[in-house]
Each structure stands twice: as C-alpha cells, then as structure tokens.
Amino acid sequence: MFFSKRNLAVILVLISVLAFLLVSQKADLEIISGHTTEAEYKASVYNPTELQNLVKKDKDKYVIIDVRSKLEYDKGHVPGAVHADYYDTDALKKAAGDKTPITYCAFSAMRGPYAAYQLYQAGYENVSLLNGGISAWAEDIQGLNSNDPKVKTVFNHPKNIFPDREKGDYPPNQGETEVSITATKFAFEPSQIVVKHGQKVTLHLTSLDIVHGFALPEFDVEEELLPNESKTVTFIADRRGNFPFVCSVICGHDHSSMVGNLIVK
Amino acid sequence: MKRIYIIFFAIVLTGFIMHQLKGPNFRISSDMAIAQNYIKRGNVPQKDSDFGFTHYTKETEQLLGTTQDIDLSGFRCSDSFVRTDQGAYILENEKIKNGLTRRIKNDDFIEFMRKKEPDLPKGKKILTGKICETENKIKLIFYSIGMYDTKTVDNISIRKVIAYSNNNNAFVQKISENPLNTQQTFEITTSKAHIRCDQPFHISRNNILFILCEESGNWISNYLVYSVDLKDGSLSVLGKCMNSFKDKSQTICD
Numbered sequence: 001m002f003f004s005k006r007n008l009a010v011i012l013v014l015i016s017v018l019a020f021l022l023v024s025q026k027a028d029l030e031i032i033s034g035h036t037t038e039a040e041y042k043a044s045v046y047n048p049t050e051l052q053n054l055v056k057k058d059k060d061k062y063v064i065i066d067v068r069s070k071l072e073y074d075k076g077h078v079p080g081a082v083h084a085d086y087y088d089t090d091a092l093k094k095a096a097g098d099k100t101p102i103t104y105c106a107f108s109a110m111r112g113p114y115a116a117y118q119l120y121q122a123g124y125e126n127v128s129l130l131n132g133g134i135s136a137w138a139e140d141i142q143g144l145n146s147n148d149p150k151v152k153t154v155f156n157h158p159k160n161i162f163p164d165r166e167k168g169d170y171p172p173n174q175g176e177t178e179v180s181i182t183a184t185k186f187a188f189e190p191s192q193i194v195v196k197h198g199q200k201v202t203l204h205l206t207s208l209d210i211v212h213g214f215a216l217p218e219f220d221v222e223e224e225l226l227p228n229e230s231k232t233v234t235f236i237a238d239r240r241g242n243f244p245f246v247c248s249v250i251c252g253h254d255h256s257s258m259v260g261n262l263i264v265k
Numbered sequence: 266m267k268r269i270y271i272i273f274f275a276i277v278l279t280g281f282i283m284h285q286l287k288g289p290n291f292r293i294s295s296d297m298a299i300a301q302n303y304i305k306r307g308n309v310p311q312k313d314s315d316f317g318f319t320h321y322t323k324e325t326e327q328l329l330g331t332t333q334d335i336d337l338s339g340f341r342c343s344d345s346f347v348r349t350d351q352g353a354y355i356l357e358n359e360k361i362k363n364g365l366t367r368r369i370k371n372d373d374f375i376e377f378m379r380k381k382e383p384d385l386p387k388g389k390k391i392l393t394g395k396i397c398e399t400e401n402k403i404k405l406i407f408y409s410i411g412m413y414d415t416k417t418v419d420n421i422s423i424r425k426v427i428a429y430s431n432n433n434n435a436f437v438q439k440i441s442e443n444p445l446n447t448q449q450t451f452e453i454t455t456s457k458a459h460i461r462c463d464q465p466f467h468i469s470r471n472n473i474l475f476i477l478c479e480e481s482g483n484w485i486s487n488y489l490v491y492s493v494d495l496k497d498g499s500l501s502v503l504g505k506c507m508n509s510f511k512d513k514s515q516t517i518c519d
Contacts, residue, residue: 005267107351107353109352110351132370135353135366135368139366139367209383210380210382211352211390213351224415226388226390227382227385229388250351250352250353
C-alpha cells in the first residue's frame with residue numbers, strides 16, 4: 001500500500017529536508033522577487049586589492065574614474081585614475097572611452113554608484129565600483145597620487161555637491177503628480193517614474209526595512225530614509241530627459257545596484 | 266529500518282529548528298582595532314585629558330576597587346566607532362598614515378548592526394559603538410542610538426554632529442558563544458542629549474559590569490558610573506559628576 005509506515009516516514013523526511021532548504025534560500029528569494037525593470041542592472045564591486053590586481057593584470061582594458069569634485073581629485077586620487085564629475089555624462093563617457101569603467105567617490109555611497117549607473121545607461125554594460133571608495137584605497141593600499149603636495153586630507157569638501165543647472169523653461173499649468181516610492185534591499189518600487197515636463201512632482205519616500213537613502217541629484221534631492229518613516233520632496237520637472245536616482249546610504253552588498261529613473265516627457 | 270528513518274527525521278528537524286532560532290553573529294576582526302591582550306581593569310581616567318572634566322570621584326574609585334582581581338573576568342575592547350551618515354562605520358581614534366580614518370570592513374558585523382535598524386524607535390539611528398570580548402568569549406556590544414539632522418553633516422564633521430545629537434539611548438548587547446548565539450540587550454540609560462556608555466571599568470565573574478557613561482550637549486559634560494547585571498539587565502548608579510562650562514566651569518559630583 002502506498003501509505004505504508006515506511007513510505008510515510010520517507011515522505012516526512014523529504015518534506016523536512018525541503019523545508020530546511022527553502023528557509024535557507026529565503027533571503028535570496030526576497031532579493032530576487034519584487035524587482036522592476038532595473039533588476040538586470042548589477043554593478044560589480046571590487047575591494048582595493050582586487051582592483052589593484054585587476055588593473056595590474058590588464059591595464060589596457062580598464063579605466064578608473066574618480067567622480068568626486070576636481071578639488072578632491074587634485075588633493076589625492078587612486079594612482080592612474082582620471083577625473084570626471086559624477087553627474088556629467090559626457091565627461092564620464094569621454095573618460096571611459098572604449099575601456100571598462102570602474103568608478104569611485106569618497107565611500108562609494110552615492111556619487112560612485114550614480115556615475116556607474118550613468119555609464120551603464122550610456123551603453124557600458126560592464127561597470128564596476130571600488131568598494132569603500134577612496135577611503136578604502138587610502139587605508140588598504142595607501143599610495144595616492146596628488147596634484148597638491150601639501151595635501152592634508154582627501155575629504156575636505158562639502159558633502160552635497162549637486163550639478164549646477166540653470167532652471168529650465170517649462171510649460172505652465174501642467175498640474176501636479178504624486179508618487180509613492182518604497183525602498184527595500186535592494187530596489188526602489190517603482191524604479192521608473194514618468195512625469196510631464198512642467199509638472200509639480202511630489203515624491204513620498206519610505207524605507208520598508210533598513211536605513212536607505214534617495215538621491216536625485218539633477219533636482220537637488222537627497223534624503224535619508226529611516227525605516228517606516230515617510231519623507232516628502234517636491235520639485236518642478238523643469239527639464240526633459242532621463243534622470244537617474246540612486247540609494248545614497250550604504251545598505252548592503254547590492255547597494256550600488258539600487259537605482260531608478262525619473263523620466264520627464 | 267523504521268528506526269533509521271525516525272532518527273534521521275529527528276536530526277533534520279533539530280537542525281531546522283536550531284537554524285531558525287540561531288541569532289546573527291560575527292567574528293571579531295583586526296579592522297576593529299581590538300586590543301591584543303585581555304585586561305582585568307579598563308583604563309578609565311578620573312579626569313578628561315583635554316578639558317579636565319571630572320569623570321568620577323575618589324569615593325567611586327574606592328568602591329570600584331573593592332572587587333578583587335581574582336573575581337574579575339578579563340576582557341579586551343575594540344576602538345570606539347561611529348556610524349557615518351553614508352552608512353559606513355569608522356573608528357574614532359585609530360588612524361592610518363596621514364591621519365586618514367579607518368573603517369570597519371567586517372561585513373558580517375556591519376550587517377549585524379544593520380539588522381537592528383528596522384526595530385529602532387522612529388527617527389533614531391545608530392550613532393556610536395564599541396565591541397568588547399571577555400576571556401570566555403562573550404561579546405559585549407556597547408552602542409548608542411539617537412537623532413540628528415543629516416543635512417547638518419554637510420559642513421560639520423560627523424563626530425561633532427553626533428556629539429550634539431539628541432534623544433539618545435545607550436545599550437549593551439551580550440552575545441554568548443553557544444550554538445544558538447543567544448543574545449540579550451539591555452538599555453543602560455537615556456538622555457535628551459547625546460549619551461554613550463562605552464568605557465568599561467571591569468566585569469566580575471558573576472557578570473556584573475561596571476561602566477562609565479558620558480552625556481554631552483550644550484555646555485555640559487556629565488559622567489555616570491553604572492553597574493549592570495548582565496544576567497537580567499538590572500542597573501544601579503554608583504556615581505555621577507556633572508561638569509558645566511557655559512559661563513564658568515563648574516563640577517558637581519554625587
């Protein structure tokens with residue numbers, strides 16, 4: 001008979017093993033499910049030693065791009081790194097050329113991931129970041145190139161460095177739109193937001209798990225998102241285009257892949 | 266044959282339950298600047314070296330000295346650290362060449378701290394911490410939480426911003442080295458200003474911790490000596506010294 005004691009015992013064992021395996025995989029399933037169209041974007045991350053070895057092995061294939069301000073770059077940067085401001089897509093593309101770009105900033109919290117995503121959207125499929133930014137390099141490798149022999153610190157800058165943009169002309173009476181965005185490890189939902197040129201945009205931002213950040217530099221937005229506490233930002237979509245936003249607080253191993261786009265049509 | 270299946274099922278079920286119940290953990294690593302040697306008594310000066318603030322009185326010192334060395338458990342501690350507004354953990358005192366900061370790179374530890382974030386009171390985040398380890402491998406994490414406006418970090422160092430944070434709570438979390446990594450967290454004290462409890466004097470073999478807490482804010486620097494029973498979290502204040510320096514320097518100790 002199928003339901004003999006022996007067979008029942010075998011079934012129970014198999015169910016137990018399956019339950020154990022499912023629980024072990026639960027964390028991975030939480031990460032994979034619930035992603036939107038940006039799920040395919042995943043920046044590689046190298047620690048300083050890995051990066052040093054990578055570039056030493058194949059220096060013609062890679063280019064390291066320091067995406068902090070020029071002031072910071074001049075004070076000290078990774079040897080061989082070129083400079084491009086994190087928000088300047090044209091400068092980033094020019095710096096990357098036909099090589100595989102690896103970006104970094106101070107801690108690779110906001111500017112580094114933002115620049116990497118910009119390059120990805122510009123067609124560079126394999127973008128990478130230096131994990132921990134220049135602070136990690138300075139600690140692990142220690143050798144820095146500098147254009148300023150009197151350099152005392154590489155961190156002497158105001159934190160919020162946003163692109164200097166003139167206010168654009170926009171059509172009047174385009175109304176308002178409100179969007180609620182949630183942040184979880186490691187995705188924004190929704191990650192693609194489409195608004196009309198000239199619309200007043202209100203974003204309600206909430207983290208559903210840990211501390212995240214939301215940075216939309218082109219519209220001077222940078223907010224820390226504490227768990228279950230909503231933040232509201234408002235701005236006019238005064239320019240047409242595709243404007244990335246990123247998580248600006250280091251939130252885990254896939255932090256740099258937590259990205260999205262505000263599309264102004 | 267039946268017995269074999271039952272035993273196998275019991276083993277798998279036990280493993281499953283333990284896996285579910287096991288608390289998160291991390292290993293102490295060199296990037297935390299942990300002291301090499303275990304000591305019986307922490308080096309907690311009676312006065313602050315920079316401003317001369319009194320930490321505790323001679324009477325409190327004598328009280329602390331009544332516990333004999335033989336009754337104390339050795340311990341060692343990391344450097345204290347702060348959590349930056351970008352979510353990085355940096356050491357407060359240990360530096361590298363050129364005075365640049367050192368980070369904690371231990372991803373398991375950072376993830377361990379991140380796991381606290383969903384359960385923190387609204388508006389609060391992790392500010393400072395220190396990790397200590399006893400001779401019998403119990404880990405003690407001293408950490409404070411509180412509020413500050415992230416925008417103020419634009420032009421002021423994170424350390425200063427934290428020193429002027431508000432609505433702080435100071436905790437000690439004990440992690441026992443057993444298969445389940447059992448953990449207990451005790452709140453030591455709270456303050457409307459910034460408070461941190463991360464200077465242990467000593468830990469007795471019956472798990473009584475004596476620790477110095479520092480409260481700082483506008484023109485004040487107060488110090489409290491607590492005893493904390495690490496078995497059940499019961500507390501008592503052994504001494505308090507209040508230093509104020511608004512118009513003139515003044516110290517009042519209980």
